Amino acid sequence: MNYCTKCVLPETFPGISFDDSGTCNYCRNIPQPTEQEKRAHLDKFEELLAEKKGKHPFDVLLAYSGGKDSTYTLYMLREHYDLKVLTFVFDNGFISSQAMVNIKTMTDTLGAACTIFRPPFDLMKKAFSLAARKDIYSPKTLDRASSICTTCIGMVKAMILKTALAYDIPLVAFGWSPGQAPISSAIMQTNPRLQSFSHRTVRDPLISLVGDELRGYFLNDNDLSIDPGRWPINIHPLAFTHYDENAILEKIRSLGWVKPGDTDPNSTNCLLNALANHLHKKRFSFHPYAWEIAGIVRSGSMERDEGITKVSEDEDMAMVNYAARLLGIDL
Helix, strand or coil: CCECCCCCCECCCCCCCECCCCCEHHHHHCCCCCHHHHHHHHHHHHHHHHHHCCCCCCCEEEECCCCHHHHHHHHHHHHHCCCCEEEEEECCCCECHHHHHHHHHHHHHHCCEEEEECCCHHHHHHHHHHHHHCCCCCCCHHHCCCHHHHHHHHHHHHHHHHHHHHHCCCEEECCCCCCCCCHHHCEEECCHHHHHHHHHHHHHHHHHHHCHHHHHHCCCHHHHCCCHHHCCEEECHHHCCCCCHHHHHHHHHHCCCCCCCCCCCCCCCECCHHHHHHHHHHHHCCCCCHHHHHHHHHCCCCCHHHHHHHHHCCCCHHHHHHHHHHHCCCC
16 A cells, blocks of 8 residues: 555545655645644634633533543643533443543543433444445545544534533534644634535435434524524634644543543544444545544654554454444444
8 A cells, every 4th residue: 555655645545646756635735734823823712712701601612522632622621721611422322431431530630511412322323333334425524534433423513512502602612633623624603504514414414314313413493593693613722732642641641531441543432433444444445534644644743654553553353343243233
């Protein structure tokens, strides 16, 4: 397998091409944020906090998985900015037991409220197993995440927004890494129009296959009719602050966070990820984390050799088979 000489995108990645030096078109065409851009976003972020802080029961709603990046984001919001944080945990039925311990430990340690939302496992099993076997989403959607992860994240984003609107929380935070979310979307006002677009790309294809029992987990017409002035602003702090995975791990471990021993190398919370990666690679011939890791490598936050290892290492088949059995998937 040939990889870009600067990032980790393989020759099988959709739309890729290489120049004479082996550099891919994505490395040539995607500009990296400068330190001045990061500083400008940080200033905008801090101005936003000064405007919103202390005016609502909670300052920010954080999508919290118990993983390293969302845990570090929680640490930043509480310790650096002293915000009142409500964490929202979407229990998809596959959260590592250690991740659940981390969720309790870190929210208690950092003084954040926590709500855990768990749909019936049979419903999640149906959604994930169909996502694993059927063409639900557009190929472009699957360039950046597996079909299973797209299903889960789509529900998380919708439920987060429903919760923020219900509790009148002005800010919604995510622990996206620099490779997951570009700096241009690091501070973004949500609105009904954007959510309607999301419905067309994720909700509607999913409901058409799984059924109307999923509809309640997404925004409805009443939600979309709420005054746009009440809609929260999305923030992704890791996009404009220094991102160093080793430093992040060192900090959160010092606070009591423990890395799970039963998850794959690209997750620190989910027992379904290994199967999702395995099926995506089998179907598309590239790792679903390739885009994210390529972005982290381009940003200088990860060495290319480490990134290559992450996108080329085979999954632990014990983990793959465990999730497949729970979903009733015959590999």
